[in-house]
Amino acid sequence: MTDKQPLLKVRDLCTYFYTEEGIVYALDDVSFDVARGQTLGIVGESGSGKSVTALSIMRLVQSPPGRIVSGTVELLGEDILKKSRKEMKQIRGGKIGMIFQEPMTSLNPVYTVGNQIMESILLHSDCNRKQAKERAIEMLRLVGIPLPEKRFGEYPHQLSGGMRQRVMIAIALSCNPQLLICDEPTTALDVTIQAQILELINDLKQQTGASVIMITHDLGVISRVADEVMVMYAGKAMEYGAARDVFTQPRHPYTAALLKSIPNLEEDVERLHVIEGMVPSLSKRPQGCLFHPRCKQAMTVCQEKRPALTTAPDGRRVRCFLHSDAVEKEAAHG
């Protein structure tokens, strides 16, 4: 981690959904930093809270039923959660750009690609329409779309999935944001196209100096692009540290089990490692460590107390009693 002030500093962020079935603890007490020019990977299975993290930073959690209950999200020292609606509009698309999973549905089908890129530029700069159009075409060229002048006037359904995702990137980057949040940007794409998009995100990051939060369920994607990685499970960060360390020497049993359970071209195994059981329901969470019902190394204490995310001397953070005996402080709300 760098000594300088991080670009984004998230502390104790909690986002709950108040549903008829009870409170869904979608995001519970999550803290992380994103340094300038760095890529943070957030990895987890469905329901782990990784997408809610992104939406909470953008303050786009659907409310009701969702609500950001507590915590701070500081962008360059200023708490986004305290901003007014108007200030928030300037931040969204201006300082933080976002790309979503489904390139097929994330673009409005009834407006041209050019219109949708220009919309963002016109909102966040003093450009007139002509300048905005030039800028939009330039962005299309930048994200590697052939014949940008022609594509400018086309509708989303006329483009392939990969091209649409490039358009999404063009929109997100059109106003030179300092942070780019990518929520599963390549999940819906083929591998060869995925490789292109990942390369593009990496290249543009280098060019613009923006930071990136890469959210995905694919550990491979994370290890290809991320500098740091946060592993999430059932709404909590389980392990957090430099990507190389986390993937080569995982400390949390969940991370270790996850890494072993993916088939790998490098090593041949007869049987895949299995994590028994299922992700717990986020409205009826188990006592103690949220992972203990599926953990092969679970101890008695794991069934009783929630472990805290503790920082080891080498700077790595793990939420597990095997590595620390710290207990999570009781949440003040409940």
Add this chain to the structure above:
Amino acid sequence: MSIKANANVQDAAYTSFYHDAFVRLKRDKIAIACLVFIVLLILVAIFAPLIAPYPEGFQDTSAILAGPSSKHWLGTDEFGRDILTRIIYGSRISLSVGLIAEAIAVTIGVFLGALAGYYGGKIDAVISRIIEIFASFPHILFAIVIMFVLGTGVINVFLAIGFVGWTGIARIIRAQVMQLKEKEFVEAARASGGSDLKIILRHLIPNCLSTIIVVVTMAIPSDIMYEASLSFLGLGVQPPVSSWGEMISMARKYLRTNPTYSVFPGIALVLTVLAFNLLGDALRDALDPKLKNL
């Protein structure tokens, strides 16, 4: 969010789709109120002779076109007949139109719609055109013309309204069957050697049933309104049989002498239609939210 998908089987109670839907419906207070109203209305219609304050057709010559009083709660008509009594008997017509006309419409609609949806191709093209042709006439106008052809009378009202209403159901069932046909569980059945007939019986019909329930509940109020409209125009149920539409039509001539005469049958009509509409909405939300544009 796929949180619900992770719900543990262990803590879920044994539930079928309809049981689940019923639980959801029970939580809806308005829907339950409507259901109670409809059940009461059905009881009133069945036991009309016991409930009505006067026999059907009884004329109180001392009170002609009288306003509401303790003797005649809702007043009397131009022959001195008790309006409450006539409204109670009129519910018989309205409810049986809802039931019988809709049964006719569903039979034709489901059969043709399923045929078009399942076989597709030329059969679908022909049936779709037929649906389009019949759907080109405004319902009420078409019903009027059918009544002209068949002549007035209760049975003919059922036939006319039933024959007018089938196109909507046919369209929905056609779309539903087309969608179901592409589902992988139907493909799985074919892959296991299931014949067309077995697939229709085991997969298509059970999956269409909830849609049919919703569509029928939502179509009944329109049928009731068409009957009232036909009778209002003098083309439907003929006096002395009581029908709300016919009562409103008669009341029109006495707006000045007895204004409430026209109001009460209308309120009966509005309440009944409202109850079915709201119940239909609730059933749709519980059974088949896809039909949102109905």
Add this chain to the structure above:
Amino acid sequence: MLKFTLRRLYQTIIVLLGVTLVTFTMVNVVPGDPVAVMLQKKADDATINRIRDQMGLNDPLPAQYFRFLTNAVTGDFGNSYFQKKPVMELILRAFSVTGTLAVLVLAFAITLGVLMGTLAAVFRGKWVDRVIMMISTLGMAAPSFWLAIILQLIFGLTLKWLPISGLRQPSAYIMPSVALGMIYAASLARLTRTNILDAMNQDYIRTARSKGVGEFFVVAKHAFKNAGIPILTYLGTLIKSILGGSVLVETIFSINGLGKLLVEAIMKRDIPIIQGCTVYIAAVFVIANLLIDLTYGLFDPRIRVAGPAKR
């Protein structure tokens, strides 16, 4: 787009042919001899037969249908039995009245319905939404002919603000338009609300918000145009229902429109008018529907411009 237009045109012609066939068949299975009706039983059998021959009623039905069809194409639906005028002339005169009324009803229903529906969607769950939904639920349950009478009772007889019948002054249009339009305004409000809410749940709305688009433009620009497609589809049905509903309202307000013409013709068994009116109204709807389909392209570029070939 051209191919789409041609295909819809072809379908429209088939449907119009079907409409004439259905109408012709229905009207011709009516028991009773139209000539006997026309002459009101004053003539002897020989005279009736002579007139039947003159009118071609003794020809086989397919020949009669063919003649009806070829005449209909040129706008000739024959002469009325009783008014002794060309049916087309009567229809056109009546339609100028009904058409005006229909346009007013349509304008009333669309303005009120879409506005209220949008408001309800924007204030989803708040009291504005609840009040609008309550009124529209009531509006959907009130039959137009009863509403018309209640309006007459209140604004005509009691308050004496509006004339209770005829169309002699502009204010006379208010009550028929409201009576007939209320139910459609109510259903349009519900339809608009559902579809805007539906559009608001789509991924592209999230994208728009993530760009920093304000809530007003999220609804007005991004949701509204997408929600417009099902509303446009509904317009066809709306036109059809208004033409049907005018039968009742015209009877109540003594308006000499198409509906009244038809109902009176049915009472007198004036077959050419019944036949002409039915075909005419259905044709108006079919053609309106065709026009609506062709304007989809304005809302939905997926129809206007073809995409890449899909697997």
Add this chain to the structure above:
Amino acid sequence: MAEQEVLMAVENLNKWFPVRKMGRARGYVKAVNDVSLQIRRGETLGIVGESGCGKTTLGRAMIRLTDVTDGRVIFDGQDISRLSEKELRPLRRDMQIIFQDPYSSLNPRMTVGDIISEPLVYQNMYSASERIDRVRELMDLCGLDPVYIRRYPHEFSGGQRQRIGIARAIAVNPKFVLCDEPVSALDVSIQSQVINLLMDLQSRTGIAYAFISHNLNVVYHVSRRIAVLYLGRVVELAERETFKNNRAHPYTRALFEAIPQVGFDEQQKKAPLSGDLPSPVDLPSGCVFHTRCPYTQPRCRTEVPDLREIDPGHYVACHLV
């Protein structure tokens, strides 16, 4: 390859879908083009490719859930490519399918017991009471608690639903099961459970699988041999080990390089291929891969490369190999 060993042989299979414009066929989507491959008893053949490569259509044609435009499918010594639906029915006992989507593949109105016993009913296997025992046995075999036999699918998680689908497929003791992306819709930690189950069932009953997936890691793990498809053609087919060190076709190489691997030793940050897949309606002339291939020669644009055996059991369709 000994003849008895071959369970299913696909010979020069073509499946074209007409593209209709104004009612007449104006062209074809050539989903499967001249594909030949064999599946031996008890083995797993992996079929891998990106979207639009025709892998799903090929699978459906293999078990005749769709008609075949041209070519033959020989199953257990019998040509099934021209049989009617009715003639196929008894054969369905020996070939089954597992679907990708654990939601739409189970009828929401049927209980788990009814779903699993459905093939037994169609094939008239066992009496009604024996069927229930068989269903319990199958549920147990597939890691589902038999007490849930009367539950409905919506009460189960994605992974459990996939187990129900597997139990249904193996209920009739098939010789061959087509697995169409069986784990693609599942979470990573659930994927391995399902993969292990499929492999356990194979070692226990000797079923042959055709395992279709876009996920190379998974296909590599489960398969004995792998066929790589690109735009409806097999471009490379070999034993799995070959793909580890000896990938010959440029597309195969690019595909393997494109998969992000967990680990940091030789991370490839450059995308190996540029451009999009061509439309399957107007396939490129010559070698279908020439529009994206980094080594394109003039003859690649005109001549269709044959699938040639370059080493024993290693087939490649490329002019340059």
